Each structure stands twice: as structure tokens, then as C-alpha cells.
Amino acid sequence: MNVEEMNQLENAIEEIVEIAKKFQLDFYPMRYEICPADIIYTFGAYGMPTRFSHWSFGKTFHKMKTQYDLGLSKIYELVINSNPCYAFLLDGNSLIQNKLIVAHVLAHCDFFKNNAHFSNTNRDMINSMSSTSERIHNYEYEHGTENVEKFIDAVLAIQEHVDPSLFRKYNHHQKNEPANIEKQSKGKTGFEDLWDLEQNQPSEESKKTKTPEKTEKKFPTKPEKDIMWFIEEHSPILEDWQRDILSMLREEMLYFWPQIQTKIMNEGWASYWHVRILREMDLTSAETIEFAKLNSSVVQPSQHTLNPYYLGLKIFEDIEKRFDREKIFEVREIDSDTSFIRNYxxxxxxxxxxxxxxxxxxxxxxxxxxxxxxxxxxxxxxxxxxxFPYLVVKDGNYKNNGELYIKHEYEGLELDLKYTERTLPYLQQLWGKNVHLETKIEDKPVVFSFKDQKMQRRFL
Amino acid sequence: MSSSFIVSREDWSLHRKGYQDQTRHQEKVKEAIKQNLPDLITDESIILSNGKKIIKVPIRSLDEYKFRFNYNKNKHVGQGDGESKVGDVLGQEPAPSGAGKGEGAGDQPGEDYFEVEIDMEELETMLFSQLELPYLKPKEKDLLKVTDIEFNDIRKKGIMSNIDKKRTILQNLKRNAATGQPGIHGISPDDLRFKTWDDITKPQSNALILAIMDTSGSMGSFEKYIARSFFFWMTRFLRKKYEHVEIIFIAHHTEAKEVTEEEFFTKGESGGTICSSAYKKALEIIESRYSPENYNIYPIHFSDGDNLTSDNERCTKLINQLLENCNMFGYGEVNQYNRSSTLMSAYRNIQHPTFRHCIIREKGEVYKALKNFFSKPEVG
Structure with missing residues (x-):
């Protein structure tokens, strides 16, 4: 990109920002960075420019880059949820491509800034991830690259199992530990148990079976959704550096979680706005044609898998039609994909x-x-x-032997059994003792156990 | 206004992380190939790729496993072109061994085979590193010399084309430093260094391999596949590692005949089985063309073990005769279902130190058989 093209781009961005503000979009200061393809694809594979090194990212990078080289797919931009907000544009994009992307990215940034599910995300994650990466690198020196890699392999296998609820702040050394149970069960006002009713309604069956052992300490007191946290806190075998890595990777997952949760909305929102912003611009006829082509390739429906851009765009347009523009701003503030689809x-x-x-x-x-x-x-x-499957730690002291009992809250979707059997050993590696996972096959409850380095499957 | 955004373009050429982790991934792929060698060597895509330099092999162990849903057993939402209706077929699962992918199955996670490209040469090096001809003896009459040259010496005189530039420059640097004017300048004839070579001679003995295969009707497609895979890798191994080795191919059912390599690997026959015919043929060939005095001889016989029962005793006798003339005799039995009363039950009683046998029940055991036949005798 030469100086003149750069000036053109800057002028275009200025115009786009102006229009976006008129539309009441509310975004962080923007940093646009022009990058060559391999850098964009690196960021795409890692999810963040500063993320730690791992072969699985290398695998993804290789796959993505090959597809690009073969002309099968192309990433035009990448945007980071941060303040200031970083957006990476592919060097070689045409001016009109960049116009669309800049508008698209502004709407993404508005979404990051205003959607409630992002309210707890760390807006300085670029730096946090950079220091995570550095710390992991130092652990490699200290404990050997292979040891660190093996450990990260295991952590990545269960990384999605965190609790991203907005209102639950994890207070280390306090929650869900056996020591607290007595205090809680005695109670101060006698009404504490009411708080539990909502989350922990025991089914008829389990009520019956559990009554006699009510006095026994349960660990965790309530089923724990945050398996990453639970292992970090309670695994008997982890060394300090391992806990540190676990904790850092959990933070990264919590950072990415709202993006996973709002994929359809976020892409729909950005597509909705890039169309409207570009409509306000003075495009040449050649640009208009190229824009139309590009836009249709972004939002084109595809068979078998739903194109999130298209579905999200259509729902937002429909909401605007049925209510008004104010309503779509409200939706972008409070909803996530599940409520978005359920309601609209x-x-x-x-x-x-x-x-x-x-x-x-x-x-x-x-x-x-x-x-x-x-x-x-x-x-x-x-x-x-x-x-992802919804898993909880049901018992951290199973068989009174410190074994880990995980339950899949089955809601009609079966697990991939082969993958389950291959993942349990990782869980065992992190927990140090035998691990068990309860799920259902053909509506029959079954327990997978990885015991003494052997996999067992047993119907209940 | 203009302060709300910045456009920049930096030099990213030093950002190599993606490539570094890609390299690490490729290293892991190689490790995985090593671990999967037994499965890989019976992979049809490799055996059929004869001649190609780069081959693709499927690797499974590099999945990033996690708890996930079973795609095939669950429902999904899709989008049509406006005219979809219940009952429309979107795609079919590909036939079990077909190469093509069904439309609908294309985007399912399913079995995530990772195709890796590997140099055939590299694969062979990994495979054959542990294999060798056992009991190889120097044969007095025809001791062959392999001559090779190796550049392993440096001298001050030599031919200009063999000049060692690095050492010459080093020498020049040293001399200049000694005279107080460090740097590279004024290269004199004194600085010149030349590489030179030595002749190396390795004695190597002649070897003869008799590849004997049962082609009778009872050899099903699995049995033939296994036997041929074994012989395929055996011939590649022998030709790669030994310069003077001859391979004679013998196919037999009720009678045996010497066949060409191509016939051996492609032709099927039928009929009953009399293994002794093959052994007789082998003895004949040894007697008429390859004297044990000049050759290390290795008959290797593959069969499903389904021999005419009355022939078994004769076979045992002939094997003992062969063993007297040969360095080793190898018998491999492809016995998928663990049938009893086979040739193997007769051969179990042969207590000769250079008689080796092996049963193959599944594809993965071909590599085991190779290692069994072509490894140093265990000491003690």
C-alpha cells in the first residue's frame, strides 16, 4: 500500500466513523493495522496476536494458510475485543473492501463495548495474553518444553468447561469447599436453603437416595460447572507452575466465551451496519458493484451449516421491521445467541x-x-x-478416595464416545486419581471410568 | 475527530510464531508416523503408490480431543433454497472404503483423519532402521568389495575443484590476525586448503532370498494382501540396504513354479495346497544355480497353513534339508481366525536355531513379522 492509498483509506475511515456516529454506534478508539496474509492468518489461528505458543495453533494456522494459498477461503479482517480496539486489515484489500471492513469492524466494536455479556471481559487482554505467553515460555525453560506442552495438551482438552455466568465472582479459597458446608448448613437465618432451590432442585429419585446420607459432607456442595477452576483449586497433584498455567488459560477462555456465545448476533449486527453505513457513502458505480458482490459473498446462505452472518442479519432486520431501530439497540445490549433466537x-x-x-x-x-x-x-x-456439552463436577471425593466424578447434564444430545474416551485420560492427568464421567447412551445412563490407566464403560 | 483512529502498517517480517508452531506440529506428525508404522505399512495407499516420491498417509493421533457431541447421532438445522421439504436427502455417508466424500458428510467432524505428506524415502528409513539380514556370513569365494568414497580429509595440496572455501578463509583470517591486520584479504597459496577423499571398502556377501508364496484357493483376499504386503516391504528393504542380493519368486499351490516379480505380486491361482512342492523347487534352484558356498540363502514362505495333511511330514523333512543349506528359514502363517491343525502345528516342533516362524492375525502385524524375520538373533 503506497502513501496515496493510505491517505485514501484514512479519508474513507474518517467518513465512515462520522456516519457510524450519526447512527449512534458507540465504539472504542480504533487502531487499524495493515498486515500481510500470513500475519492475519496467524492471528486468526491463535485468536490473538500475543497468545502463547502451542502446536495446535500451528496446525490451525497451517490449515488456514493452505486454504488461503489455494484460494479456497480468505479472511479480510480480524478484530480484537480491546480498548483501544485493534482491527487487522489484509494488505492487498482493495479500497472498497476496506471500506466495508472498516464499517463492519466498527459495529463489532460497538457490540463488544455495549453487549452485557462482554461487560466483565478484560479490555487489556492483548497485554495479559502477552505476559501469559512469556510466563509459559519461562516455564518451558524451567521445566522443559515437553513437560509444559504435555500439560497444556491436557488443559486445552477441557478448556471450555468454565463457568462464565456474569454474576458469579469466583472467590478463591472460599467457594464450594468442604470446610464451608457446616457453616452453611447450620445457617444464620434459617432461610439460606431457599437460595439453593432454584439452581439445585433435586429430582424425586435423588431425594430418596440422598436423604440418609444428608449429614455426610458433600464436596463440592453444589455441582460445579467450572471444572477448570475446580481442578486448579483442588487437584492434589498439580505443581505451582501448572496451577498458574491452568489459571491463565481459564482467564483466556473466559475472555473468549462471550464471543462464542454471541457469534450469530455479533456477525449479524456487524453485517447489518456495514450495509447501512456503505449506503450512506458516495460510491462510484464500479465500487457499488464490487461492494454488492462482496456483501453477498459474506451473507450468502449455505446448505448444511447456517451462515451466522446471514441468520443474524435477517433476525436483526426483522426485529427492526416489527419494532423499531431502538429495539435492535436494546437487543444488542442484553441478548446472547440463545435468547436472541428464542425470542426473535x-x-x-x-x-x-x-x-x-x-x-x-x-x-x-x-x-x-x-x-x-x-x-x-x-x-x-x-x-x-x-x-459444548454441559458438564459439572458432582463429586470431588468419589468413593471416599479423592476420585473425580463428572456428570454430563444430558438434554437429549449424546456425546461423541470416542472423543470422550480419549479425553478422560487428560482429565486424569490433571486430577491425578481415577476419573469418571456419567452420561447417557440411547437414554440409558452410563459411566465412563478411566481407572488405573484403563478405560471402562458401565451402564448404571 | 481524526484522533479516534490510527492506521498503521508495521514490519511483521520477524513475526514467525505461526510458522514455528507449524514446525512443532509437523514434528509431532513425524512422531505419530513412527508410532503408527505397524498400521501404516499395510495401508493400501502406500502399497499402491509404488513409484511416487511423496505419499500421503492418514494419521489419527493428532486430534485435539475434547468432550463434544456426536454429530452423527444428533439433529442439525440447515437452510434450503426455498423449496426444501421433509424427506429430501441432502447427502449420503461415503461408502466405507470409498475415497470420495458424500455431500452431507463433508462438514461433519466424524473420524478426523489428518492426511500428512511424507517422503517415501524418509518412511523407508524409519521402517528399515531396525531391519537386517540375520546370520549373514562372509562367503569365501565371492567376497565382494563395495567401493565408496568419502571426503574426510583436508590437505594443503589438491585439485582446485575440491577447494575447501571455509577452511581456506579461516586459514587466511588466522594468518592475517597473526600479522596484526585482521580481516580477509590477500589469500595466498599458503592459505589454500583442499578436501580430499579416502576409498572405503566394505566387504559384502552375496545373498539370495527365496520368496515363496502360497497361491492356492484357500488364500483369501486378506491372506494374499498380508502376504504381498510383507513381500512388498521385504523386497524394498533388501534392495535399499543390500547391494548384492537376489530375489527369486516362487508361487505354489499343488505344484510350484518360479515366477517373475510382477506375476508374483499380481497373479492369483486356485486349487489345493501341497507345500512340499515349493520346498522341492527351492532345493532344486539352490542346487542348480546358487551354491551355499557362495551365497547366503534365505527362503521365506507365506501360507495360510491349510496344507494337505498327509504332506506335512514331508514338509518338515524338506525344511530340515533346506536349513542345512540356508542361513535361515522363515515361515509366516496368515491365520485370521486362529484355526488349529495347520502347517504351523507341524512346524512348532522344529527345534532348529535358524528356523523362524510367525503368525499374522491382523494387518498391523506385518511389521512385527518383518522384525521377526529380519533381526539379529537374540543372544543367549
């Missing part, structure tokens, strides 16, 4: 978009359902917990 995906929209449910029957993938409520609910369930 309507019958008309499902039919209009020609959505359907498909599944495998025999060897064929078939459309099996077009009932709009089922489609909506299926979409919601696929986005629940970021699309």
Missing part, C-alpha cells in the same frame, strides 16, 4: 429462510422436520453453553 426467530422468518432440521437416517442425511418451533428450539439447544 419467528415462524415467518423460519419459512422465509427455508430452515429445516436434518439428521442421519441409515446412511443418508435427510430433512426430517420443518416445524418452526422445533427448528427454533433445535437452534437454541445447539447454541446452549456455546455449543
Amino acid at each position: 426467530l419467528t415462524k415467518d422468518l423460519v419459512e422465509d429462510l427455508d430452515l429445516y432440521i436434518f439428521e442421519k437416517q441409515g446412511r443418508e442425511w435427510k430433512i426430517t422436520d420443518k416445524t418452526w418451533e422445533n427448528i427454533r428450539d433445535q437452534l437454541v439447544s445447539s447454541r446452549t453453553n456455546g455449543g
